[in-house]
Amino acid sequence: MATLIAPEHASPVEDAEALRKAFQGWGTDEKAVISILGHRTATQRQLIRHAYEEIYKEDLIKRLESELSGDFEKAVYRWILDPTDRDAVLLNVAIKHSPIPDYRVIVEISCIRSPEEFLAVKRAYQIRYKRSIEEDLASHTKGDIRKLLFALVSTFRYDGNEINARLANSEADVLRNAIKEREFNHEEIIRIVSTRSKLQLLATLNHYKDDYETSITKHLVDGPANDYLVALRTAIRCFNDPQKYYEKVIRNALNKPGTDEDALTRVIVTTAEKDLEVIKELYYKRNTVSLHKAVGKHTSGDYKAFLRALLGKED
Amino acid sequence: MATLIAPEHASPVEDAEALRKAFQGWGTDEKAVISILGHRTATQRQLIRHAYEEIYKEDLIKRLESELSGDFEKAVYRWILDPTDRDAVLLNVAIKHSPIPDYRVIVEISCIRSPEEFLAVKRAYQIRYKRSIEEDLASHTKGDIRKLLFALVSTFRYDGNEINARLANSEADVLRNAIKEREFNHEEIIRIVSTRSKLQLLATLNHYKDDYETSITKHLVDGPANDYLVALRTAIRCFNDPQKYYEKVIRNALNKPGTDEDALTRVIVTTAEKDLEVIKELYYKRNTVSLHKAVGKHTSGDYKAFLRALLGKED
Numbered sequence: 001m002a003t004l005i006a007p008e009h010a011s012p013v014e015d016a017e018a019l020r021k022a023f024q025g026w027g028t029d030e031k032a033v034i035s036i037l038g039h040r041t042a043t044q045r046q047l048i049r050h051a052y053e054e055i056y057k058e059d060l061i062k063r064l065e066s067e068l069s070g071d072f073e074k075a076v077y078r079w080i081l082d083p084t085d086r087d088a089v090l091l092n093v094a095i096k097h098s099p100i101p102d103y104r105v106i107v108e109i110s111c112i113r114s115p116e117e118f119l120a121v122k123r124a125y126q127i128r129y130k131r132s133i134e135e136d137l138a139s140h141t142k143g144d145i146r147k148l149l150f151a152l153v154s155t156f157r158y159d160g161n162e163i164n165a166r167l168a169n170s171e172a173d174v175l176r177n178a179i180k181e182r183e184f185n186h187e188e189i190i191r192i193v194s195t196r197s198k199l200q201l202l203a204t205l206n207h208y209k210d211d212y213e214t215s216i217t218k219h220l221v222d223g224p225a226n227d228y229l230v231a232l233r234t235a236i237r238c239f240n241d242p243q244k245y246y247e248k249v250i251r252n253a254l255n256k257p258g259t260d261e262d263a264l265t266r267v268i269v270t271t272a273e274k275d276l277e278v279i280k281e282l283y284y285k286r287n288t289v290s291l292h293k294a295v296g297k298h299t300s301g302d303y304k305a306f307l308r309a310l311l312g313k314e315d
Numbered sequence: 316m317a318t319l320i321a322p323e324h325a326s327p328v329e330d331a332e333a334l335r336k337a338f339q340g341w342g343t344d345e346k347a348v349i350s351i352l353g354h355r356t357a358t359q360r361q362l363i364r365h366a367y368e369e370i371y372k373e374d375l376i377k378r379l380e381s382e383l384s385g386d387f388e389k390a391v392y393r394w395i396l397d398p399t400d401r402d403a404v405l406l407n408v409a410i411k412h413s414p415i416p417d418y419r420v421i422v423e424i425s426c427i428r429s430p431e432e433f434l435a436v437k438r439a440y441q442i443r444y445k446r447s448i449e450e451d452l453a454s455h456t457k458g459d460i461r462k463l464l465f466a467l468v469s470t471f472r473y474d475g476n477e478i479n480a481r482l483a484n485s486e487a488d489v490l491r492n493a494i495k496e497r498e499f500n501h502e503e504i505i506r507i508v509s510t511r512s513k514l515q516l517l518a519t520l521n522h523y524k525d526d527y528e529t530s531i532t533k534h535l536v537d538g539p540a541n542d543y544l545v546a547l548r549t550a551i552r553c554f555n556d557p558q559k560y561y562e563k564v565i566r567n568a569l570n571k572p573g574t575d576e577d578a579l580t581r582v583i584v585t586t587a588e589k590d591l592e593v594i595k596e597l598y599y600k601r602n603t604v605s606l607h608k609a610v611g612k613h614t615s616g617d618y619k620a621f622l623r624a625l626l627g628k629e630d
Contacts, residue, residue, distance in 0.1 A: 119434075122471050130477040134470040135510035142502070154469035155449040156437050162445040187457070195450035 001277035003312030006039050012047035015040070016055055019048070028067040030302040037076060038309030042273060045080050071261045072303040078269045079310070087113065088125040088133075090266060095136050103231045105266070106137065106149050108245070111238035115157045144185040144228040151194030152235060158197040168200060172207035179219050184229055193235055201239055243275055247282040250291065259298045264307070272310040280311065290314070316592035318627030321354050327362035330355070331370055334363070343382040345617040352395060353624030357588060360395050387618040390580045394625070398585070402428065403440040403448075405581060410451050418546045420581070421452065421464050423560070426553035430472045459500040459543040466509030467550060473512040483515060487522035494534050499544055508550055516554055558590055562597040565606065574613045579622070587625040595626065605629070 015036050022032035040048065052060040064076055078086055087109050094105035110118060125133045134154050141149060171192050178186035192204065208216050217233050217240075237245045246267050253260035253267075271279060283291040292314045295307050308314075330351050337347035352360065367375040379391055393401055402424050409420035425433060440448045449469050456464060486507050493501035507519065523531050532548050532555075552560045561582050568575035568582075586594060598606040607629045610622050623629075 119471070126473050126475065130473065130475055132471060132473040132510065132512070135473065135512075138506045138510045146502075150466070151469070154466070154471070156434070156447060156469070156471070158441050158445065158447040158450070160441065160445055187461075191453045195447065195453045197447070197450075 001275060002273045003276040003280065004039070004041065004272045004310060005312050006041045006044060010040060010044050012044070012051035013055070015044075015048045016052040016060070019052065019060065020056060023063060023067050030068070030072070031305070033064075033068070033076070034302065034306050034309050037080060038306055042083055046082060049080070068302075070303065071265065071299070072301065072306055074261075075265045075269060075303060075306055078265060079272075079306075082124075083270070083273070084117070084120045084124045085128065086270065087121040088128055090270075091121070091125060091133055092129060092136070095133075095140050100227070101137075101140055101149075103145060103149065103227055104234050104249075107152060107231050107234045108238055108249075110149075110152045111235050112242045112245075115159045119156060145231055147185075147187075148190050148194065148228060148231055148235070151190055155195050157195070158200075160197070161199065163197075163199050163203050165203065168203035168207050171196070171204045172211055175204070175208060175216060176212060179216070184220060184232065189232070193232065193239075198239055205236065205240065243278045243282055246271060246275075246279045247286060250279070250283060251287065254294050254298045261299070261303070264295070264299070268307055268310050272312075276311065316590060317588045318591040318595065319354070319356065319587045319625060320627050321356045321359060325355060325359050327359070327366035328370070330359075330363045331367040331375075334367065334375065335371060338378060338382050345383070345387070346620070348379075348383070348391070349617065349621050349624050352391060353621055357398055361397060364395070383617075385618065386576045386580065386614075387616065387621055389576075390584060390618060390621055393580060393584045394587075394621075397439075398588070399432070399435045399439045400443065401585065402436040403443055405585075406436070406440060406448055407444060407451070410448075410455050415542070416452075416455055416464075418460060418464065418542055419549050419564075422467060422546050422549045423553055423564075425464075425467045426550050427557045427560075430474045434471060459505075460546055462500075462502075463505050463509065463543060463546055463550070466505055470510050472510070473515075475512070476514065478512075478514050478518050480518065483518035483522050486511070486519045487526055490519070490523060490531060491527060494531070499535060499547065504547070508547065508554075513554055520551065520555065558593045558597055561586060561590075561594045562601060565594070565598060566602065569609050569613045576614070576618070579610070579614070583622055583625050587627075591626065 018032060018036055022029035022036075036048075037045065049060045052058070052063075061077065061080060064080065065073060068076055078090070081089060090105055091109055094102040109121065113121065122133055125131075129136070134150065137153055138146060138150050174188050175192060178184070178189050183189075193201065196204065205216055212219070217236050220229060220233050220236075234245075237248075249263050249267050253263040267279070268276065280291045283294070287294065292308060292311055295311065296304060299307060333347060333351055337344035337351075351363075355363065364375045367373070367378075376392065376395060379395065380388060383391055393404075396404060405420055406424055409417040424436065428436065437448055440446075444451070449465065452468055453461060453465055489503050490507060493499070493504050498504075508516065511519065520531060527534070532551050535544060535548050535551075549560075552563075564578055564582050568578040582594070583591065595606045598609070602609065607623060607626055610626065611619060614622060
């Protein structure tokens with residue numbers, strides 16, 4: 001369930017005019033920007049961009065970048081993009097992240113989006129960067145982490161309902177055998193996690209749990225901490241329960257000294273029109289404080305106001 | 316240029332009726348089958364299938380399978396399928412080929428089709444088999460050959476015109492360094508060949524040729540013959556010059572003791588509506604005998620008549 005509160009009907013022209021007004025004069029009227037953009041759906045935001053460009057012969061996104069600053073600017077920029085295009089940008093930033101790629105973002109987007117959604121992201125990436133995600137990722141990574149991420153990003157998974165129960169059973173054993181030998185980077189683990197349909201993989205992970213009385217992620221912690229293992233566990237968490245995964249990302253982002261604004265913004269912006277309501281509930285259950293309050297405590301100013309607008313009704 | 320000779324207008328209903336007549340009575344009128352199906356475009360063939368199903372409540376493909384036999388049946392079956400669906404079938408047969416997958420077919424289809432064409436094949440594969448090509452391929456292969464084929468099959472390549480000349484130059488060196496060390500299975504070779512856009516890859520291969528005065532395929536023969544190396548060379552040939560590659564497949568298929576009918580059928584059937592005319596010319600230049608004559612010499616009966624129908628005009 002989405003948290004975004006948007007009017008059913010909004011006039012793109014009036015919104016564009018109001019934004020223009022907010023930009024004019026001395027300083028920017030950030031509150032006006034939030035009251036408009038923080039309450040419009042993806043389609044409405046695209047219509048505002050078109051109307052603004054049409055009327056003022058100026059790119060709204062560029063104007064926003066010059067009017068706003070800091071985490072607030074970043075959040076508005078992420079938010080105003082079409083969701084597919086936004087994923088392409090997030091992936092590109094993650095791949096080029098210095099000194100090493102931000103593996104978690106790559107895993108998150110490639111594992112949580114549906115195969116068709118992710119294919120649309122690949123197309124958006126190519127239109128924007130004139131290269132494929134696959135080639136950029138492969139040329140910025142090496143070794144085991146490349147094997148895993150490349151396979152996650154490149155496979156066009158089957159998304160139908162057919163499940164092969166016998167296969168789930170036998171592949172649960174394959175996983176267990178590799179893990180028992182502490183071969184966490186075993187080719188077969190990567191193959192199963194990165195190529196099987198999500199439903200098939202869930203069936204396999206359930207078999208694993210039934211047969212060995214522990215979830216595979218618990219078994220994967222036994223190993224030495226390294227990027228590959230973290231990425232593998234992240235992938236399995238994303239398949240198993242995306243909302244639970246998102247709750248944890250937000251929790252870690254808020255609890256970090258200094259707050260991880262990039263992660264916080266990413267999760268709120270990418271889920272506000274999808275399942276942020278569920279994530280909010282999970283957050284409350286886990287932390288006995290509402291996400292509204294937690295965000296209020298760890299952020300400030302226009303950035304705080306904007307995130308809280310996307311978070312919707314206070315509980 | 317295609318070789319297929321098909322009327323601009325054909326009546327699917329009349330064709331369906333004529334086929335029905337050819338099936339009736341004692342034995343099948345194979346000549347009638349060839350004179351119809353051997354001279355219809357992919358769209359016309361689909362319309363005939365629909366008309367036949369509509370009128371006789373029977374699947375034309377199943378009926379053909381029971382009426383025909385041997386290489387002729389196989390060729391007609393391959394031919395009557397929609398080209399995208401046909402590729403899916405060819406890939407599935409190649410992956411399940413015993414005792415080991417038919418690597419060359421997998422390389423051929425994944426490297427010669429455009430990214431969009433190959434994506435359509437992936438969709439057709441999933442509709443037909445309720446699994447992805449990626450998972451079937453990965454679970455039927457191992458080691459280096461899996462790394463290469465999996466990357467070839469899974470990547471959704473960039474298909475635009477942008478080429479990075481500096482990158483082509485530096486990646487030609489990367490290839491050369493790996494080959495000089497005789498690390499033919501080097502991760503970087505697989506990465507470059509399987510993820511770069513075809514135009515970018517051609518630029519890299521040209522740089523290679525300019526800098527080292529030999530084509531990379533020549534350098535790749537130095538190594539011990541193995542499936543991986545054959546697959547890698549095949550991929551590079553398919554990118555470099557698909558028609559030249561096809562000519563060689565046909566030449567080898569015809570020169571083999573006993574003739575490789577599967578390969579011969581595959582190339583003729585998949586190119587008759589595309590570039591078989593060019594392949595015929597290359598064949599003549601290379602062998603100083605026309606492909607018509609060569610096919611006539613190495614095949615017989617209805618199979619021969621059918622292939623020669625698809626080969627079009629005799630030179």
